[in-house]
Amino acid sequence: MQPNHCANCDEPIAATPRFCPACGQKTNLHRLTLKDVLHDGFHYFTHADKGIVQLVKALATKPGVVAREYIAGKRKKYFPPLNFFLLVAALFLFAATVTHRDRQMIETRDSVTAGVTGNMTLSEKKLQAQQIVRQRSNEAYRYLARYTNYVAMLAVPYISLIVWVMYRRSGYNYTEHLTANLYLVGFTNLVHCLVVTPLMYFTRPYVNMMIFTVLFALFEIFYRTVFYYRFINDPIKQGLTKTIVKSAIAVLAWFALIFVFMAVFIAMGFIKQQ
Known part of the structure; x- marks a missing residue:
């Protein structure tokens, strides 16, 4: 009945x-059964209309179109942007926690402590400074890894603001750029989790980590260029060259913020040694 x-x-x-x-x-x-729970979970990720699997596929094959259609009104067609971003952020945190190694930081801290003496030569002071930089860099990385979700939550509004200023004549407001960047950053972070993080983990210490950082930055510029070129969808007003330049500025702005944070963190280490 x-x-x-x-x-x-x-x-x-x-x-x-x-x-x-x-x-x-x-x-x-x-009454609920185990089959119902498993079906709902599977349906949540693979639903033909708005499953996360379909979203990732769409973000990979037609960057920018997903955000443009979602903002235009196709809200039921795609997995929600904030939900997608938060799921990837959780995966990013898990990957950073699992792959992070504390051994290097502990060894560096011990070497710094052992090297501090009252009277040091110039070469000894230089060596100590290098040790402090390594120590503080590792601690800063550990801090970023521990609070990667908060860092990511700050990254998207920050990048979206810069992009909104650069594309202020595109007709999209700040919130719409924020929505687009939730999809964009979520996808690039997913690539980092599934591809870059495992490569960095299994090739350390044989490959310089800076190589992966540069390669990933180039990938971000490439993907952001394609994404925003299709998102704006106006080749007359928005040329490809301009899009590449603006994408590079957005990526470099994020790296600049990280660099400033690292520099302040390292400087505080020198102050503590005084």
């Missing part, structure tokens, strides 16, 4: 509908 009210939103319903006209939940419910 059909209920008189929806079990989810308590909306009065007739006996004939299969779904509640207010919230869309099924009217004919039964």
